[in-house]
Amino acid sequence: QVQALESGGDSVQTGGFLRLSCEVSGSIFSNTCMGWFRQAPGKEREALATGYTGGTFTYYADSVKGRFTISQDNTKNILSLQMNSLKPEDAAMYYCAADLLIRPRCGDTAADFAYWGQGTQVTVSS
Secondary structure (H helix, E strand, C coil): CEEEEEECCCEEECCCCEEEEEEEEECCCCCEEEEEEEECCCCCCEEEEEEECCCEEEEECCCCCCCEEEEEECCCCEEEEEECCCCHHHCEEEEEEEEEEECCCCCCCHHHCCEECCCEEEEEEC
């Protein structure tokens, strides 16, 4: 069983920054995928950044590329998302997720991720 617990969500102004953290516990296998997603009211869940456990993150959504950075502290099983230059359209509930299977690539399909945290809320005011 895998559990994920997000933290770090807050209310910031446009142009501000936040760092989200996700503590992952349980049995995570090497070369499975982990990532950050978000969902705004009335919108579908959107993949932001994903990659393999161990720190090889290769997928970034165009909407956050250059502004958001995903990283992993392997010793503490913490997945982080550094978010800079925040915009009002970044406001959403942010989730981290972990996959169960070993896949040839880590992409943007939410259905590929079996384990999800409860989410942490990010609000950006203009």
